Each structure stands twice: as C-alpha cells, then as structure tokens.
Amino acid sequence: DAGVTQSPTHLIKTRGQQVTLRCSPISGHKSVSWYQQVLGQGPQFIFQYYEKEERGRGNFPDRFSARQFPNYSSELNVNALLLGDSALYLCASSSTGTGGMYEQYFGPGTRLTVT
Amino acid sequence: TQLLEQSPQFLSIQEGENLTVYCNSSSVFSSLQWYRQEPGEGPVLLVTVVTGGEVKKLKRLTFQFGDARKDSSLHITAAQPGDTGLYLCAGPNSGTYKYIFGTGTRLKVLA
16 A cells, blocks of 8 residues: 655746645545744644644744645645745654544655755 | 653664663653654554553563563663664653653664
8 A cells, every 4th residue: 555645746936936736645544734844943834734634833933835626635835935944844643532542653854955 | 741761862872782662751651662763764662661660572672561560671682783762651641642752762782
C-alpha cells in the first residue's frame, strides 16, 4: 500500500507570493495534519483535519490555511510568504481524528524556500 | 500548551556503545510516540507507549513510559551507524487536537 504522498518535493518562491502544498493520506485514513519543521528543530503543529473539518490549529498566523477534500486529500495554503516561512512542510495521516491516542504516519515533506 | 523537552540535544558516539535519550514534560500525556527522522525525510514512527511504566522493545531499542506518564526514555544497545538520525518524541496535547513534538535528539554513530 502507498504511504502518505506530498507534492511538490521542492519549491522556491519569492517573498509576498502564495503557495499551495498537497497531501494524499494513506488509504482508509480520514485525518490529515500539517506541520512546519524549521532546520534543526522538531516539527510544529499547524492544522489537523478530520472528515473535512478543522479539528485543531497551532499558533500560526491567518496567512496559513488548509482544507480537506471528500477523498481525504488535503491542501495547505500560505499567503504573503515571508523569508521565515522557509521550512520543510510535513503532512501526516492517521486513522482517527481523536485527540487521544492515535498514531501518525508522515509523508516525505515539501521543502519550501522563500527568497 | 504542554511541552516536551528532550536530552541530550546532540550525541556523538562510537559504534557498539549504549545510549539513552530522555523525553520529559511537566504534564501528563495520554500516550507518547517516538520517531526517527533522517535528513530531508519525514519522521518514521518507531513505537507508541500508552500505559504508565510500559516497556516496549524493538530489536536493540528499548522504550519506557514513566509511571506518571510525564516522561519517556529510549535506550539503544550496541549502537550502529544505521541508528544515526534525529530522534523525536511526540504526543497529543491534552484536551485538544494539537500534537506536540519534543525538541529532538540528534544522534551520530561513528563506525
């Protein structure tokens, strides 16, 4: 079975531009979460979606938004890019959306560079 | 928001040595996960611990969840170069749908 897939693999954007990152979860998984990982640090939680509804949001500005589609794939959008948005963006899928015990499986990430 | 602090931050050891990585919080977690991440890739789930005092083994890796479910440890026996990577603990923030990662331990095993 295919794991979590993300596209694109790498992306270079200019300050002020907008970017859309895409994620397809493991088949059968209904929950998708997005993380930002700056070099040398652990991933920071951005969003969790379950059954197309936002279930959780981290401490990120409104420039960050996301949505989940009926097939459970997801998009992360970032507007008005700043240099500080340069990071590895990770998508994770899990079989349940509960806040308790659940295991997440990560995709390979999208490396975003803002110049 | 609950925090997870890992120690040490960096560790460089010779092949064959043993090591322990710690993950600590002042808050109770319903479960903790351990991941290993290699450069340019996503974290790979190693184990989930749920019960206080639980011990799980994965080949040369031994994971323990503290009795009070506020801390966890990862012990590697006879480390090999293939164990090199960033080790992360993580868990669900109580009462929310947020998921928290620890600060990470970067391990390098020298041949």
